Amino acid sequence: MKFVKNADLGDPSANKQNFIDLKLKLLCCRYWLLNLWDCHDMVFPFWRLYWNKNSGGQLIHQEQIFEMDPNHIYIIPPFTSFSSHYKKNHIYNEGIHVSGKHLTSHFNENDYNDKYLIHFFIHFNLGVPFDNVYPGILKIELTDYLRERLEYLTERLKIENKDFKLTFNLKLQAFIKEALTNIGPELWKAINIDERVLKVIRYAEVHISQKLSNTEMSSLVNMAPNSFARLFKEEMNITLHNFIQNRKIAKSCELFEHTSKSIETVAFSLGFSDRYHFSRVFKSVTGLTPAVYKSGKYT
Template sequence: MKFVKELGSGDPSINNQQFIDVKLKLLCCRYWYLDLWDCHDMVFPFWRIYWNKNEGGELKLQEEVYKMDPNYLYIISPFTSFSTRFLKNHKHNSGIHVSGKNLTQLHKEADYEDKSLIHFFTHFKLGTPFDNVFPGIFKIELTDHLKERLVYITDRLRLENYDFKLTFNLKLQSFIQEVLSNIGPQLWKTINIDPRVLTVHRYIERSVGEKLSNSELASLVNMAPNSFARLFKEEMHITLHSFIQNRKIAKACELFEHSNESIESVSYNLGFSDRYHFSRVFKSITGISPAVYKSGRYT
């Protein structure tokens, strides 16, 4: 047997191929019944997929209302300001108010479908640059194949809601990727970012815990601070300062989801002057306080 060293990828062709690296990171996946779903002006730094098994749920994006249809999935991109409600039990016109529990094998879904909203959701990130697409809600038809995948996922969530096995993780990732592939050009146009902006974007991701200045970032691509700030705004449709704040809060959300760090520790490690400054910025971006987010009292 001869070991071949010459071909690093094992590809015999001399034609280079360019692939887009999508770094899917799962944050949570749940299957609940909701008695109350009055959530207003929510903004979170990750992707969401929503599906309701029964009718009665609504999403609102600015003045557009989406009456959620069981035959469709709803994808919400990061930093989209949106609202939700369950029509059969609508009480609040502001704030975030959720009541419900995860469905298990001990529950008969038919007993809840008339009075509650049977709700599936998963949160995830895609990495640079796809976590910075334009805000929006995408409605995707639930094909027979996607429905088959969804039935498997929700059935497994009723059996196990914590320690997921490899097969479930692979099937969930495959489901998310297939759903995303149906969005179309609205998603993929994000790859056409000026390389100077993308260089700084990646640097911010690596250095999100530091205090980052416009002049420091502009120097990375040999540009004057004001010129780079204009270029960044043109490319990303957000100011450089706001982008940095968004990424810091995105990291904070990740730490709250996957660590036991205190609010004080997270604010310090992300370069904020104190907890109070951090809390003000966090609430201005997400619509809720760090304490509420950390407690998990949202959906």
């Protein structure tokens, strides 16, 4: 047997194809019974997908109120400011207040339909540049395919909530990707941004643990700092400084989700001078302190 290396990647056609590299990263996926969901002015550096099996949940973005219903899923892009309520138990008008429990196979969902919100959610990232799309709340009608996937995912989550098998992971990723195909093209303007901006974004992702200055970033593309700052703002609808801060906080959330590192360790690993500076930036971006986020007492 002769091993063939490269050989034009085995493609017999001379017609070159260009694919978009989507780096889907799963952060968490849970199925809960919520009896309190009073969360106000939350902002997170990752995508959130919500589905409620029963009615009673609300999402609020700016002046728009979404009455959540079982026939739709709701997708919230990173850095969208939003609030949530469970109308049957709405107590607080500020802060983050959540209580509930994991829904397992020992529960009969019908017994909790009137007193709890039966709540499925996923947190995920898509990678650069797709984690920097325009904010908002996207309401997507459930297709038969999405509904079948939801039934499978929620039933599996009632049985296993920690160590997921390959089949579950593949079906969860397929569910997310299928849901994303229902988003309009206006959301995906990031794929057409200026190559100079993309180069700086990619550099920042690789060197996010360092202190990154406007001068250093602009020199990568041979532009004056002020000129590049204007270009970046025009292309990304955010200043370069705020973008770098957002990406650092996004990385810190990832570390809190997947490691046991302390707040101090995470702060220093991302180039912050001390925990207090990091905490101020973290709260300005997410609306939560690092300690509250690390505790996981939110959805």
